[in-house]
Amino acid sequence: MGKVLVVTSGKGGVGKTTTTAALGAALAQAGETVVVVDFDVGLRNLDLVMGAERRVVFDLINVIQGVAKLSQALIRDKRLETLWLLPASQTRDKDALTEEGVRQVIAELRERFDWVICDSPAGIERGAILAMRYADAAIIVTNPEVSSVRDSDRIIGMLDSKTERAENGSRIDKHLLITRYDAGRAQRGEMLSIDDVLEILSTPLLGIIPESQDVLRASNVGAPVTLANQLSGAGRAYAEAARRLQGESIAMTVPNQKRGLFDKLFGRRAA
């Protein structure tokens, strides 16, 4: 029986899709079987970030409506044998997602994979609720910035009330992933620090992903950042977060960006 994760945030643009792709690839690299599921119906992008946009034939909605079998809609990654993608529909509207349909698809995926990672749409509407509905654990992606932290707080409340686990009286595991972190700015008091965010959201930390040029570079070429540049700060931070998900305990380091002498002397920031 696999584990179902939802990657969620409330706010858009904080790195949910980047995180889904990066963690999925890192877990697959460690030998686990992984499926990443795009729940952003109408605005799918996980296929693009994974570099599989031209291989999409069937999607999640097709499977829910019985038009295609799950095995027809799953796309195997070209780089990693154990990594699969279930894309969202680009043409249907989000009402095509039904609670019962999602439940069945997730149940089937859970049988076949070690990890089912659901990439939630932004917002707190139907799509976001269904993405978290059957999850065992949630990764809350947060930028150290006021609107992102506020929306994360809201999403944490929903995880504790709108998921199947919450309704059954059990708990959903919550992990906070802080992305686009700039250690230098936090040190200068220009950005909320890790401690600030943790104190406000009181949710255990899964990892700290530094602001990094490599994230854009990776999405440009359609590769998860953990594959595109394993040595980059972001790549390493995601790989460590994936190992923590697997139960390893690794010291939480605040990844430092490498800054050249020129940047140190003249640049405000390297990222």
Add this chain to the structure above:
Amino acid sequence: MNVFKFFRRGGSAPVARERLQILLAHERKASGQPDLLNILREEILAVVAKHISLDPDRVRISMDRGDPVSVLEVDIEIPNKFDMPKSGAA
């Protein structure tokens, strides 16, 4: 002046932190009982309607959350030709 400003530059994070703490304290309270206002509205209406006939659309209930006190405002418009006490089904 500029040198001073340079050294004191930044430091906006503590402001962000404090604003968030105050805001979220209120929002968490509110989300604990999202339907509190509706419940209050129904129950207050029921009590008042027992004694005075009123138009349910002319009732406004609002909650103003503040520090140190919050204000619950109940605004019930009563028609001038009200009958009191209400008799039977009328």
